[in-house]
Amino acid sequence: MNKPIRAVSLFCMVLFLALMVNVTYLQFWKADDYNSDPANARSAEASFARERGLILAGSAPVARSKPVDDQFKYLRVYPKPFLYAPLTGYLQLGTQTGIERSQNDILSGEDPRLFVNRLVDMLQGDSNQGGNVVLAINQRAQRVAYDKLQETIGPDGEGSVVAIEPKTGRVLAMVSLPTYDPNKLASHNATERTRTYERLDTDDSEPLLNRAIQTRLFPGSTFKVVTAAAAIENGLYTVDDNVPSGATYQLPGTTGEQNVVDNEGRYLCDAAEVPFRTAMAQSCNTAFARMAVELGPEKMRAQAEAFGFNSEYLEDLPGQVESVYPTSVTDPGADESRELNDAETARTGFGQFEVQATPLQMAMVAAAIGNRGGLMRPYTVEELQTADYQTLESTDPDQLGEAISPSTASQLAELMVDTVDGGTASPAAIPGVDVAGKTGTAERGIAGAPPYGWFISFAPAENAQVAVAVMIQEAPGQQIAGGQLGGPIAKAVMEAVMEK
Numbered sequence: 001m002n003k004p005i006r007a008v009s010l011f012c013m014v015l016f017l018a019l020m021v022n023v024t025y026l027q028f029w030k031a032d033d034y035n036s037d038p039a040n041a042r043s044a045e046a047s048f049a050r051e052r053g054l055i056l057a058g059s060a061p062v063a064r065s066k067p068v069d070d071q072f073k074y075l076r077v078y079p080k081p082f083l084y085a086p087l088t089g090y091l092q093l094g095t096q097t098g099i100e101r102s103q104n105d106i107l108s109g110e111d112p113r114l115f116v117n118r119l120v121d122m123l124q125g126d127s128n129q130g131g132n133v134v135l136a137i138n139q140r141a142q143r144v145a146y147d148k149l150q151e152t153i154g155p156d157g158e159g160s161v162v163a164i165e166p167k168t169g170r171v172l173a174m175v176s177l178p179t180y181d182p183n184k185l186a187s188h189n190a191t192e193r194t195r196t197y198e199r200l201d202t203d204d205s206e207p208l209l210n211r212a213i214q215t216r217l218f219p220g221s222t223f224k225v226v227t228a229a230a231a232i233e234n235g236l237y238t239v240d241d242n243v244p245s246g247a248t249y250q251l252p253g254t255t256g257e258q259n260v261v262d263n264e265g266r267y268l269c270d271a272a273e274v275p276f277r278t279a280m281a282q283s284c285n286t287a288f289a290r291m292a293v294e295l296g297p298e299k300m301r302a303q304a305e306a307f308g309f310n311s312e313y314l315e316d317l318p319g320q321v322e323s324v325y326p327t328s329v330t331d332p333g334a335d336e337s338r339e340l341n342d343a344e345t346a347r348t349g350f351g352q353f354e355v356q357a358t359p360l361q362m363a364m365v366a367a368a369i370g371n372r373g374g375l376m377r378p379y380t381v382e383e384l385q386t387a388d389y390q391t392l393e394s395t396d397p398d399q400l401g402e403a404i405s406p407s408t409a410s411q412l413a414e415l416m417v418d419t420v421d422g423g424t425a426s427p428a429a430i431p432g433v434d435v436a437g438k439t440g441t442a443e444r445g446i447a448g449a450p451p452y453g454w455f456i457s458f459a460p461a462e463n464a465q466v467a468v469a470v471m472i473q474e475a476p477g478q479q480i481a482g483g484q485l486g487g488p489i490a491k492a493v494m495e496a497v498m499e500k
Contacts, residue, residue, distance in 0.1 A: 049074070052109075053107040053131045053133065054133070057084065063099075064077055078183050081180075082181060106131040107131065109130040111131060113393075134381070138496070154478070159473050160175060164363045169378045213321065216323060216324065216357060223349075225438050245270070247263065263283075280415040281418045282424065285350045293342050306401065323358050325348065351442055363467055369413060372406040416457075416458075434459070437456065437458075439486070470482075
């Protein structure tokens with residue numbers, strides 16, 4: 001064999017080996033990834049050719065498949081579209097979101113636990129059916145949260161409500177407004193799907209966004225419960241102590257009126273020292289700013305992270321963003337970051353500076369206090385089933401850690417009950433029930449822009465059945481105040497869960 005023929009032979013052999021390696025890689029290592037990729041059109045078309053499982057709230061389907069006379073055989077239908085869209089998401093050719101995406105293997109019937117069911121269907125000549133997903137949602141609480149939020153913020157408003165069962169982490173309600181109709185995105189008409197998606201995607205109010213887990217805002221005074229937790233947990237104060245306050249507080253190391261913290265007219269905060277109970281009930285900015293400086297950024301950060309800040313924890317619904325307590329600051333022109341200074345730390349004490357939280361995160365803070373300090377992993381899926389409703393798996397409660405000691409939780413509960421009984425959180429009061437709550441009205445940092453409204457609560461305070469967070473981002477035509485707008489919503493949701 002002459003030299004040129006030998007070279008060509010070797011080159012062909014190398015190409016053949018490369019081809020075999022690539023085929024092996026695609027067939028054995030990447031096959032599952034490609035099959036589960038929502039952009040895989042062939043896999044997606046196959047999933048439309050069989051009946052997909054139900055998504056259930058209680059026993060009521062909130063997503064189901066119905067037979068149709070076209071190439072895809074089944075159309076995904078959402079009977080209560082606006083109410084559940086932030087949870088269910090939508091299914092269309094090449095795209096899945098929400099529960100439709102996270103639980104796709106069960107719903108499509110591809111989960112290995114459904115192998116026997118698929119085999120029986122094949123032997124009986126029946127078409128393969130997907131399994132069912134049962135949401136953790138309390139239907140009554142979900143409806144009340146949706147209706148009360150919509151009624152409060154109006155048709156052009158933006159906001160969210162989250163309710164959690166403190167002892168388990170079960171998400172009882174998750175509402176985000178504005179919302180959308182997933183039926184139009186699930187249409188088999190490509191033109192209609194594209195037009196609908198483009199309209200929603202370019203809408204400034206972002207209706208496709210699940211604000212409960214994907215919108216981070218300044219939590220304002222609701223974060224004062226985290227500051228108070230850090231102060232009690234670190235032995236700085238107890239519930240019956242006096243704490244430094246004052247009518248105003250010049251932030252350490254600063255000058256100028258823009259760096260002066262005041263109490264927005266709440267005169268009961270003006271004394272040099274006030275009872276801790278008063279500081280919380282009257283939401284004294286100066287007291288919590290001073291408290292944060294006393295603690296320092298490391299202890300403030302450690303306490304925030306113990307409640308879930310700077311971490312991901314929601315495993316069964318995609319898209320959760322981390323809530324933030326700043327880990328460092330990088331000054332303009334600087335090459336390296338630094339720790340927060342006293343002025344910046346002071347602002348974090350009342351939920352400003354760079355502190356950012358989602359409604360789910362603030363509901364978790366309230367829930368942990370109501371659960372005697374135990375922070376539970378939140379979950380939105382209660383159970384996975386076969387197509388004939390046999391249980392495959394139930395979600396077991398999972399404690400992420402102890403955010404605070406039971407003693408600290410008890411003292412915080414006292415402070416928050418006082419805030420409802422005789423302070424800024426009184427709109428959430430329920431006759432005959434001890435309600436623990438905290439308001440928040442957070443500055444946006446934009447001159448002339450209205451604030452964000454927040455409200456967190458749990459009840460009954462001594463044995464919490466429900467914890468709620470309400471976030472009001474926009475309420476056109478109304479003065480936004482966390483207590484006045486958020487309090488009645490939280491009250492209605494708590495009553496729905498407790499069946500009051």
